[in-house]
Amino acid sequence: MIHIHPFPARMAPEIALKGLEGLPKDYVVLDPMSGSGMVLGTAAKVGLQAIGYDLDPLACLISRVNGRSVAAEKANNALKDLLSLARELDSEKVTLGWIDNDPATKKFIDFWFGSKQQKQLRALSYFLVERPFTKNSVVLDVLKVAVSRLIVTKEPKASFARDTAHSRPHRTITENNFDVFEALPNSLRHVISALRPDQIKQNVKSFRGDARRMGRISDHSVDCIITSPPYLNAIDYMRGHKLSLVWLGHDVGSLRNIRSRAVGAELVLDSKHDQEFSKFLALLHDDIDDKKKRILKRYYVDLCDLTKDAFRVLKTDRDATYVMGNSNVKGREIRNSDLLILAAEKAGFVVSDIKTREIPENRRYMPMKGSNQTALSNRMKQEYVIRFHKPAA
Numbered sequence: 001m002i003h004i005h006p007f008p009a010r011m012a013p014e015i016a017l018k019g020l021e022g023l024p025k026d027y028v029v030l031d032p033m034s035g036s037g038m039v040l041g042t043a044a045k046v047g048l049q050a051i052g053y054d055l056d057p058l059a060c061l062i063s064r065v066n067g068r069s070v071a072a073e074k075a076n077n078a079l080k081d082l083l084s085l086a087r088e089l090d091s092e093k094v095t096l097g098w099i100d101n102d103p104a105t106k107k108f109i110d111f112w113f114g115s116k117q118q119k120q121l122r123a124l125s126y127f128l129v130e131r132p133f134t135k136n137s138v139v140l141d142v143l144k145v146a147v148s149r150l151i152v153t154k155e156p157k158a159s160f161a162r163d164t165a166h167s168r169p170h171r172t173i174t175e176n177n178f179d180v181f182e183a184l185p186n187s188l189r190h191v192i193s194a195l196r197p198d199q200i201k202q203n204v205k206s207f208r209g210d211a212r213r214m215g216r217i218s219d220h221s222v223d224c225i226i227t228s229p230p231y232l233n234a235i236d237y238m239r240g241h242k243l244s245l246v247w248l249g250h251d252v253g254s255l256r257n258i259r260s261r262a263v264g265a266e267l268v269l270d271s272k273h274d275q276e277f278s279k280f281l282a283l284l285h286d287d288i289d290d291k292k293k294r295i296l297k298r299y300y301v302d303l304c305d306l307t308k309d310a311f312r313v314l315k316t317d318r319d320a321t322y323v324m325g326n327s328n329v330k331g332r333e334i335r336n337s338d339l340l341i342l343a344a345e346k347a348g349f350v351v352s353d354i355k356t357r358e359i360p361e362n363r364r365y366m367p368m369k370g371s372n373q374t375a376l377s378n379r380m381k382q383e384y385v386i387r388f389h390k391p392a393a
């Protein structure tokens with residue numbers, strides 16, 4: 001399966017497909033942490049209504065595009081128009097407010113991008129964000145994805161960084177001849193071929209916001225939830241995405257704010273949920289230091305808030321499926337799946353099924369250090385697919 005844009009820790013497509021199998025066509029499917037939109041795109045292709053939430057603006061953009069139907073010809077013609085406008089523009093003479101009026105964003109861009117690529121990206125940003133050159137928002141989104149995938153890459157392309165696609169950008173070059181304009185037509189071709197727009201039967205809705213408080217979704221309105229929350233300590237999604245988002249209208253300060261609201265990110269210890277949390281600590285059979293305890297506690301509180309809001313929006317007698325792996329915090333296995341079950345049961349869910357599956361080699365992202373950790377590293381290669389049921393009251 002080819003994807004429209006790289007994304008770390010994407011859900012395995014067969015999990016999304018299996019979860020959606022046989023659902024009645026009038027069902028509404030929700031992924032509260034939709035990432036690249038694997039669940040939403042799959043739902044759109046089988047003709048189900050799909051709604052997504054995610055904090056990360058790039059995730060929302062990718063999942064919006066993943067679940068929208070767009071005519072290839074329209075997108076190709078729009079790219080021709082965009083490129084001729086961008087080539088004509090002296091991009092140093094226009095103002096991109098979120099960059100030019102913000103020294104921190106400017107400094108960030110100077111660190112990660114060469115002057116040739118800055119000029120080209122400024123011109124593209126001007127016509128995609130500051131003064132959109134078309135009113136067709138779907139086409140604009142598709143073109144933004146085509147630009148972004150030249151920045152969020154494994155090897156340096158539009159930026160000086162490698163490994164941006166894995167959210168671990170390293171500045172490995174300081175001179176760059178890459179031509180963003182020349183590379184764009186190919187990038188768009190890739191997006192369109194991965195999208196298979198002809199297969200999309202329903203458009204998805206994607207909201208940018210916090211899965212712990214999904215204000216746009218009414219109580220008892222959703223028929224099926226399928227999602228994969230971030231694992232504790234696993235990936236800082238925004239770190240790599242920031243390199244692209246600064247060209248899509250976001251300054252580094254606002255991105256820092258968004259990042260601080262990610263599940264597991266806040267380190268505030270409050271007294272909420274103390275009782276159940278101590279049950280979990282007892283399961284660890286070992287002393288853990290206060291710092292680790294605080295990290296775990298924060299994560300658990302987030303899982304409680306996530307499952308509580310999922311319970312609120314789900315209709316009764318319906319299921320919510322969570323895909324969860326375990327984490328390694330300084331050599332200790334943390335059973336995120338147990339924490340999730342505690343949290344979901346507290347919200348009112350009942351566990352109806354638990355399956356474990358091997359995470360394919362190319363989707364593993366928890367580097368294991370040391371040779372004495374074989375048992376632990378074997379367990380880290382598994383993820384849990386846990387189905388919860390919302391019983392009638």
Ligand SMILES: C[S@@+](CC[C@H](N)C(=O)[O-])C[C@H]1O[C@@H](n2cnc3c(N)ncnc32)[C@H](O)[C@@H]1O
Pocket residue numbers: 007009010011012032033034035036037038039053054055056059209210211212227228229230231237261262263
């Ligand atoms: C494991 S990824 C989801 C991957 C997705 N299932 C896919 O197939 O691409 C977790 C997602 O949760 C999002 N996230 C983290 N904290 C969040 C929050 N508080 N509210 C909404 N989304 C959040 C991250 O931005 C990330 O996209």
